[in-house]
Amino acid sequence: MSHPANRAARRAAARHHNGDRKVEPTYRGFAEKKWSLVYLRHNKLHRARQIGKIWPYREWEKLMADAVPVKVLFVCSHNKWRSPTGEAVFANVAGVSARSGGTARDARHQITVADIRWADIIFVMEDKHEQRLRADFRQEVAYKKLHVVLDIPDDYQFMDDKLVTLLREKCEPLIFAAA
Known part of the structure; x- marks a missing residue:
């Protein structure tokens, strides 16, 4: 299901829900998240660097050597x-x-x-x-x-x-x- 393009379409979609808001929201421009990629080593390393953690210990040794x-x-x-x-x-x-x-x-x-x-x-x-x-x-x-x-x-x-x-x-x- 695609995201409604304008305000009128969004209102029509809201009327179609009949007050039931438990329907999955749609997000324009975002693809479905691939959870299998979250657990890859380079993604973990990238996230650790973003938050200022050293992961794994070998990375710490490389940083200290440099x-x-x-x-x-x-x-x-x-x-x-x-x-x-x-x-x-x-x-x-x-x-x-x-x-x-x-x-x-x-x-x-x-x-x-x-x-x-x-x-x-x-x-x-x-x-x-x-x-x-x-x-x-x-x-x-x-x-x-x-x-x-x-x-x-x-x-x-x-x-x-x-x-x-x-x-x-x-x-x-x-x-x-x-x-």
């Missing part, structure tokens, strides 16, 4: 155990670029202005590291995301299992929230 990585800087005192572990843990994660450094003068890699300017997020292991960074690099750190939520004491060796799980638990939510 995206600019989040640059993360891990800071501890001597850059021997804690911050190199953080760098190693997040070095192979898609969408993350990691570096590490130390605040002490005899650190393996002492923090520089270039490191701070490079980083999007800075994770420090203890409060004293934050204070040291704010004292030495006041202007560079002023507008950076500096997180002291780690609060990890100097009791762990390089790549200690407990240290790795602590770093993952505390850093992943903050890193992927920034991405």
Whole structure:
């Protein structure tokens, strides 16, 4: 049944219904919906992109590979155990670029202005590291995301299992929230 072309035809069709409005309405210019096409993979992906969801996970990996990585800087005192572990843990994660450094003068890699300017997020292991960074690099750190939520004491060796799980638990939510 086609849609009535003008007002008179619509009124005549309405009189023909005898007040019974349970008749299927007609829509001009719309074809019957093909429900089998709704469930195709590319249609689901298109709809997910429209509403801002990432579907499926492989698509997320592709997006993260193409995206600019989040640059993360891990800071501890001597850059021997804690911050190199953080760098190693997040070095192979898609969408993350990691570096590490130390605040002490005899650190393996002492923090520089270039490191701070490079980083999007800075994770420090203890409060004293934050204070040291704010004292030495006041202007560079002023507008950076500096997180002291780690609060990890100097009791762990390089790549200690407990240290790795602590770093993952505390850093992943903050890193992927920034991405």
